[in-house]
Amino acid sequence: MSLISSRTNNLSWMIGGAQGSGVDSSANVFSRACVLAGLWVYGTREYYSNIKGLHSYFEVRVSDKQIRSKIDEVDLLTTFDAETLIRHAEAVRPGGGIIYNPSLVRSDIRKVDTLEDNIVEKITGRLVGQGFTPNVTGLLDEAKRRDIQLFPVAYDQVISQTAQKIGETQLSKVSRIINVLAVSASMAVLGLDVNYVERAVEAIFGAKKKVIEMNVIGAELVYNAIKSIAHPPFSAKLAPVENTKPRMFVAGNQAVAFGKLVGGCRMQTYYPITPASDESEFLESHENFKLLDGYSHDGQGSIVVVQTEDEIAAITMAIGASLTGTRASTSTSGPGFSLMVEGMGWAGMNEVPVVITLYSRGGPSTGLPTRNEQGDLQFALHASHGEFPRIVLSSGDMEECFYDAIKIFNYAEKYQCPAIHMVDKALANSNMTILPLSAERALIDRGKLILDGSNPQDGGTPYKRFKFTEDGISPRAVLGLKGYRFWNTGDEHSEIGHIDEDPENRIKMMTKRMTKLETAAREIPDSEKFNFFPASKSSADVTIVSWGSSKGAILEGMELLRRDGIDAEFLQLRLMSPFPTDSVKKTLSKSKLIIDIEQNYSGQLASLIAEKTQIEIVNKILKFNGRPISRDEIYDSVRSTVKAPQENERLVLVHGA
Amino acid sequence: MALKLADVKTDLHNDWCPGCGDFGIEASVQMALTEIPVDINRVVIFSGIGCHGKIVHWTNTFGIHTLHGRLMPFAQGAKLANPDLEVIAIGGDGDGYGIGAGHFMHAGRRNIDMTYIVHDNQVYGLTKGQASPTQGLGEKTKSLPEPNINSAVNPIMLALASGYTFISRSYAFDSRHLKETIKRAIAHRGLALVDVLQPCPTYNDINTKDWYGGEDRRDEKNRPIPRCYDIEKTTGFDPTITPEMSIEEVEKKTLKVIELSKEWGDKIPIGVFYQNERVSTYEDRIADRISTYKQAYPAKQTLAGKDARPTVDLEYLSKELLIS
Numbered sequence: 001m002s003l004i005s006s007r008t009n010n011l012s013w014m015i016g017g018a019q020g021s022g023v024d025s026s027a028n029v030f031s032r033a034c035v036l037a038g039l040w041v042y043g044t045r046e047y048y049s050n051i052k053g054l055h056s057y058f059e060v061r062v063s064d065k066q067i068r069s070k071i072d073e074v075d076l077l078t079t080f081d082a083e084t085l086i087r088h089a090e091a092v093r094p095g096g097g098i099i100y101n102p103s104l105v106r107s108d109i110r111k112v113d114t115l116e117d118n119i120v121e122k123i124t125g126r127l128v129g130q131g132f133t134p135n136v137t138g139l140l141d142e143a144k145r146r147d148i149q150l151f152p153v154a155y156d157q158v159i160s161q162t163a164q165k166i167g168e169t170q171l172s173k174v175s176r177i178i179n180v181l182a183v184s185a186s187m188a189v190l191g192l193d194v195n196y197v198e199r200a201v202e203a204i205f206g207a208k209k210k211v212i213e214m215n216v217i218g219a220e221l222v223y224n225a226i227k228s229i230a231h232p233p234f235s236a237k238l239a240p241v242e243n244t245k246p247r248m249f250v251a252g253n254q255a256v257a258f259g260k261l262v263g264g265c266r267m268q269t270y271y272p273i274t275p276a277s278d279e280s281e282f283l284e285s286h287e288n289f290k291l292l293d294g295y296s297h298d299g300q301g302s303i304v305v306v307q308t309e310d311e312i313a314a315i316t317m318a319i320g321a322s323l324t325g326t327r328a329s330t331s332t333s334g335p336g337f338s339l340m341v342e343g344m345g346w347a348g349m350n351e352v353p354v355v356i357t358l359y360s361r362g363g364p365s366t367g368l369p370t371r372n373e374q375g376d377l378q379f380a381l382h383a384s385h386g387e388f389p390r391i392v393l394s395s396g397d398m399e400e401c402f403y404d405a406i407k408i409f410n411y412a413e414k415y416q417c418p419a420i421h422m423v424d425k426a427l428a429n430s431n432m433t434i435l436p437l438s439a440e441r442a443l444i445d446r447g448k449l450i451l452d453g454s455n456p457q458d459g460g461t462p463y464k465r466f467k468f469t470e471d472g473i474s475p476r477a478v479l480g481l482k483g484y485r486f487w488n489t490g491d492e493h494s495e496i497g498h499i500d501e502d503p504e505n506r507i508k509m510m511t512k513r514m515t516k517l518e519t520a521a522r523e524i525p526d527s528e529k530f531n532f533f534p535a536s537k538s539s540a541d542v543t544i545v546s547w548g549s550s551k552g553a554i555l556e557g558m559e560l561l562r563r564d565g566i567d568a569e570f571l572q573l574r575l576m577s578p579f580p581t582d583s584v585k586k587t588l589s590k591s592k593l594i595i596d597i598e599q600n601y602s603g604q605l606a607s608l609i610a611e612k613t614q615i616e617i618v619n620k621i622l623k624f625n626g627r628p629i630s631r632d633e634i635y636d637s638v639r640s641t642v643k644a645p646q647e648n649e650r651l652v653l654v655h656g657a
Numbered sequence: 658m659a660l661k662l663a664d665v666k667t668d669l670h671n672d673w674c675p676g677c678g679d680f681g682i683e684a685s686v687q688m689a690l691t692e693i694p695v696d697i698n699r700v701v702i703f704s705g706i707g708c709h710g711k712i713v714h715w716t717n718t719f720g721i722h723t724l725h726g727r728l729m730p731f732a733q734g735a736k737l738a739n740p741d742l743e744v745i746a747i748g749g750d751g752d753g754y755g756i757g758a759g760h761f762m763h764a765g766r767r768n769i770d771m772t773y774i775v776h777d778n779q780v781y782g783l784t785k786g787q788a789s790p791t792q793g794l795g796e797k798t799k800s801l802p803e804p805n806i807n808s809a810v811n812p813i814m815l816a817l818a819s820g821y822t823f824i825s826r827s828y829a830f831d832s833r834h835l836k837e838t839i840k841r842a843i844a845h846r847g848l849a850l851v852d853v854l855q856p857c858p859t860y861n862d863i864n865t866k867d868w869y870g871g872e873d874r875r876d877e878k879n880r881p882i883p884r885c886y887d888i889e890k891t892t893g894f895d896p897t898i899t900p901e902m903s904i905e906e907v908e909k910k911t912l913k914v915i916e917l918s919k920e921w922g923d924k925i926p927i928g929v930f931y932q933n934e935r936v937s938t939y940e941d942r943i944a945d946r947i948s949t950y951k952q953a954y955p956a957k958q959t960l961a962g963k964d965a966r967p968t969v970d971l972e973y974l975s976k977e978l979l980i981s
């Protein structure tokens with residue numbers, strides 16, 4: 001079934017190629033060209049844990065409205081190697097298009113050695129079964145039978161023509177323009193002026209004059225070559241729209257990095273790991289930044305980014321920094337977070353605000369290092385021995401990535417405990433257009449921090465770093481502050497901070513620390529704990545419960561469901577610790593049918609909800625093949641569940657290459 | 658106002674075993690604190706986990722008792738966030754040369770301006786006497802069921818290989834030497850190691866106070882012949898590597914350090930082995946990239962105005978990601 005009514009400014013484009021060959025810049029040029037034409041894009045990136053040679057691909061959705069998810073169908077597949085064609089031809093919808101390199105038509109599918117055996121078998125089996133040859137020609141014949149329009153592009157020819165035009169005798173120096181050629185060919189098919197490609201090229205390659213020149217020449221050659229052949233009009237189209245408002249083209253990890261800078265993070269530690277290190281590298285390349293007028297007496301703002309020897313050092317160094325009153329954080333992913341747990345417990349015991357940005361990828365172990373999964377929720381909630389309060393907050397889209405990166409520091413400092421910000425790989429590595437981020441809604445609250453003050457030690461009363469208080473939170477001084485000497489220890493301690501194993505003190509200290517979680521639960525407003533998207537009628541047919549990167553797909557899937565007469569409401573959980581038990585209970589106890597949607601095997605949020613509210617969610621839609629959930633999968637699976645809840649208690653989604 | 662020893666001690670009950678070398682180290686650290694030209698309010702001591710780790714509780718400065726083996730990253734994090742602090746890390750040999758060996762090495766590569774004192778007692782004291790990484794192959798201290806099956810690591814060479822710019826050794830019960838060595842370590846610009854030979858009377862029955870003191874070896878007047886000798890005093894060895902020295906001179910000196918570091922048993926060199934003034938500190942390296950680092954370091958920056966609004970110019974920052 002086709003879910004799309006009009007295919008003008010409403011399509012999905014895919015490009016693939018070997019890692020390291022520049023596919024990412026193709027996707028970047030394509031996306032920018034669309035944004036320059038006033039359109040909105042949402043792009044996802046899939047890649048192997050590999051540097052050069054293995055297949056990677058990008059899907060870019062384009063629309064004249066803001067979009068927040070990926071879809072299953074591809075309108076136009078752009079390829080320049082055989083592997084992309086072989087892997088993805090099937091994903092192109094009937095009536096869609098494929099751009100390919102005609103010199104590859106004889107490529108034997110069995111000879112592409114980066115293709116997994118089972119994929120070779122599946123595809124050759126499919127072709128032979130329909131009477132096609134098991135090579136690229138066979139694939140193209142199959143596509144034709146599915147009404148797919150084929151666009152051959154003789155890349156090699158265009159490259160040598162371009163070389164001639166710029167007087168370059170070494171073809172290898174020009175061959176990288178193939179990425180831009182592929183984009184330009186796509187635009188010729190989709191009908192967007194080549195001028196947008198050229199502007200995007202200029203914006204991306206900046207000062208590299210010669211690179212720009214050859215790309216622009218090549219782009220025009222390809223564009224005109226395609227235009228000069230009479231094709232029947234292509235079924236999907238792009239056309240510029242008037243859009244005067246500036247927009248931001250941002251990846252999740254960049255949104256987090258911006259949030260950290262705005263939120264006052266001044267020291268970031270990290271050990272390289274996918275998909276977390278992009279953020280740290282982005283921060284390091286922005287280590288000096290401009291302050292608003294009036295605050296620039298120090299000249300500028302800056303952040304110290306330290307690449308540590310391991311994640312144990314990353315977290316403990318961040319804690320050390322935090323003890324000085326610096327907002328400090330570390331970013332990692334599953335394997336690194338596993339190494340951080342002892343340090344996190346120390347921060348819990350010593351009530352040190354430290355922020356951990358936990359990018360989630362496929363586990364266990366190194367798992368699927370570059371793929372999406374939400375398998376770490378329960379781990380984030382329980383990591384480290386003993387009991388101590390922690391904040392766990394999860395983001396569902398780019399804007400949340402940004403604002404949460406600010407808020408998480410407020411939580412950490414107000415409640416003086418480790419705070420974990422969870423971001424899925426599917427957000428970290430996706431790019432989308434959003435309205436410019438604004439610091440308007442962002443306020444900095446440092447809680448009971450003492451950065452200077454009178455000298456209580458002089459008055460004879462020693463400063464008590466762990467003073468018992470009603471709300472469990474003690475005034476927090478920083479290292480080096482005169483009159484506020486204190487001690488920390490991972491052992492149970494007295495109010496002063498010295499080791500104390502007295503059973504009565506233990507009860508009081510433990511209670512004091514855990515009370516902070518209740519304080520946090522009471523003080524943090526519901527609006528920061530969850531989002532609730534109501535149904536259009538007063539009573540919903542189904543309540544969807546989910547978290548993290550599934551948000552966009554769910555919201556867009558709900559729109560499609562509504563057209564089918566299925567009116568869903570959606571509870572997006574954001575604050576996992578402290579958990580908004582009462583509100584969740586209230587919402588869910590009114591539901592006719594609840595569906596838990598998660599990108600993990602066991603439904604970890606559903607377990608958490610059951611633990612806290614005693615509400616067992618029977619119907620689950622789960623995805624754990626490492627590929628992000630799509631709008632269409634939400635639509636299909638929720639529809640099936642609503643129609644026959646008993647038969648569909650556990651649906652496992654499988655889409656994605 | 659000059660500090661007295663009582664000012665830098667807490668009145669907590671000290672629970673080290675009687676006769677423990679840790680008392681000697683504590684006394685020397687505290688004496689050094691009263692003599693250095695540093696505001697005591699800016700001094701922060703970090704310790705690891707082990708008997709040694711409790712030293713922060715007996716000492717009246719900011720005291721951060723960290724995790725087993727992790728004191729160095731804690732300490733470095735604090736120092737980088739606030740380079741105005743005087744940071745001293747005090748660890749154990751199991752702590753720093755065993756579980757924390759990775760941090761030991763990488764700290765050398767950074768060369769942050771701070772001091773690292775190691776209580777080297779050849780055993781894991783607090784876990785009841787297992788062999789630490791500095792105990793020799795085949796040795797069998799009191800609580801070992803079988804002789805030690807591992808070779809000893811050489812802290813001096815490890816520090817040299819890792820890039821420490823001040824490498825020294827002292828002895829827990831030579832309080833004068835130890836105190837002076839600590840003061841020199843603190844004064845050094847860069848990362849300074851003081852490996853302190855520390856008798857553990859409870860578990861190390863080989864490297865005892867008597868053994869270090871040479872009670873088992875007598876001269877003609879029946880005086881004990883101590884095992885430790887001061888390399889600078891006895892041999893006139895000069896450990897400094899100055900910016901002016903030629904590559905060859907540096908090479909020669911480095912070889913000498915390696916040679917000295919191998920001496921053990923009947924003759925144990927103590928003192929400063931190596932002091933390299935040519936290497937930039939990590940703080941200098943940061944300041945090369947962030948010109949305002951030394952005056953507006955992380956802990957000193959203003960994050961928000963009175964209205965709690967962030968001080969960062971987001972609009973300016975966003976420019977590179979804006980498309981219009």
Ligand SMILES: Cc1ncc(C[n+]2csc(CCOP(=O)(O)OP(=O)(O)O)c2C)c(N)n1
Binds near residue numbers: 750
């Ligand atoms: C991660 C971890 N593993 C093990 C321990 C148990 N532990 C406590 S002290 C210690 C050894 C201490 O030896 P050393 O560092 O030489 O200090 P000493 O007691 O000799 O001063 C160990 C292994 C611990 N606290 N943490």
Ligand code: SF4
Binds near residue numbers: 673676678679778
């Ligand atoms: S066990 Fe050894 S190191 Fe520990 S306090 Fe006793 S004597 Fe000192």
Ligand SMILES: [Mg+2]
Binds near residue numbers: 777781
């Ligand atoms: Mg020891």
